[in-house]
Amino acid sequence: MAAAAPLLGIALAVALLLASRGLDNVSAPGQLGPAFWPRLVLAGLAVACLAKAVEAGRRPVRVSRPAAPLARGRLTAAIALIVLYVLVTPLLGFALATAAFIAVFLALCGTRAPLVLAVNAVAGTVALLYLFVKLVYLPLPKGEGSFELFTLALYRALGIF
């Protein structure tokens, strides 16, 4: 995969160069249009990728830290968990989603004690709500439907609203 990366880069640069057609339609006569700079940069990207591909052909691609099979599983789980966290936050609201994420992510990182998981999830979320909602007035997602009602009730109970 690492060896194929420069070729993917060249393909991407060419695709974006093609996508830049038509950008210059608005430019004033005799002036450099809005496509000039991106084309220059894309050409640079293509040349750099080509140089990297040639370099990779001459000497093997240096991958410094090969992943162990177990680590791959953890990596997939960690990425999936982060994606799930971002995905469900608008629905569940920041408070619920974050508390759940903290507990599960901590478990994934190797924390097993239920008390540690619970304390970090609850106290951590409450502290973040106070800091960012109460003090910084950041409108973190409240969730939808009944989850929004829950978040609002929680904010009132905590004295944030």
Add this chain to the structure above:
Amino acid sequence: MGEIFGGLGLGFLNAFQPLNFLMIVTGLVIGIVAGALPGITMLNAIVLVLPFTYLMGIVPALLLMIGVYGGGVFGGSITGILFNIPGDPMNVPTTWEGYQLNRQGKTQYALGLAIMSSAFGGLVSALFLAFLAPPFAKIALGFSTVEFFAVVVFGLASVSVLGQHSMAAAFVSLFAGMVLGAVGTEAQYGVERFVFDVPFLKTGIDFVTVLIGLFAIGEVLDQIVGTAEPAAENPDTRAVPRLPLLDLWPLRWPLIRGTAVGIAVGGLAGAGATVSSFVSYGLEKQISKEPEMFGKGHAGGLVASESSVNGSTGGAMIHLLTLGIPGSAATAVMMGAFLIHGIQPGPLLFTKQPEQVYTIFAGMILANLLMIALGFLAALSFATLMKVPAPILNTFIVVFCFIGAFALRNDMADVWLTMLFGVAGFFMRRWDLPIPPLVMGVILGPMAEQYFLTSMVANQNDLTIFVTRPVSATILAIAVAMLVWPVLKRMRARRNA
């Protein structure tokens, strides 16, 4: 000269008034904390305190903002050194070296160097501002976007020093970053570029999402998978950060060079702290006798970039106070504070309101001295977080990244982008694609485009303007030399082998 000393004396008397002094301290604390939180930049903090200044007099208002400005440009270095999360783009070069020093068990040393070099850079630039602002401003007036473009190219050229194993890989990374920087609505014609009907891409990709994702999330994933290089046993984290006064002596030249670059880039080019930190770092590696140690915890690199960041603050203020032209976004907000209070910054300010001008100078000097103590306390507070077990720390770093990205525009799209760049950062580490050039490309690419196109419009598309103006030609020649020199060196080494 006597007039300046007299003015400064009066300025210090004013700055030591309880309310004014309190404003400097408050501003520093707000600035350091805001700078340290990813997603909340120093600029955000200055904008946030602006409404509070409406009810104050102009002097306490400006001292508050100066405190936020000075503290904010330093604050991001603390989290950069401790957690590999630079609070602001300007703290990125400090993070490259500081975090490596931290991993080697030299946390105190790195934090101490950052505090002292920040304070030194800021102090010298404040003194420079007090004594040499008017003549310096005259020189700065002769500069145009042509010179600004040359300075940014110089910053981009320092990519040649960032490719540890492969120059080609560094350039792939740099151009990829510049492509990301070109996404969104173009400023000159209002044309959407590479948006593909995705609404949130219309406003472009905020570099903070790239910064947080690549550095913080990528690092967390690296640690979870267990492929991150193990940290050294770190006795430092138990103790308080030390102030390495004596340690600074062997680093005096990087310190002086970094400060000079900060003043020059901030004052002459008005390019701000971010450009000056990249330029200073790149220059330092070119000059260094051990360039191969950069990126592995080089104290000189840290000191040079950190002193240039704070060194640029005085330089940027020269533009504002003497010309009435804000040299950076932060000084533009400060100009707003001046105007709100009915004062027009510019040449007449020195004759009409000298007392206020010298109070500002004194406030800047005082703020940089106070920053040693407050920076020390802040570093101490953040350093205690190092005792938190890694699983807890990693989990909360992800949550902070979520909040930091969301805070940019209150939009979940920025959170998605951050997480996407986090995964990209993880794979870039594994494939040995250097991350710093990509970050440089995203930050400096749009600046380069803006200055280049403005220069072209102003000079009838005459490309020779970049080499016919002496300052621009000199800077560009040095930039080209920076790019060519490592290639020549490698070719010579290969021939000798």
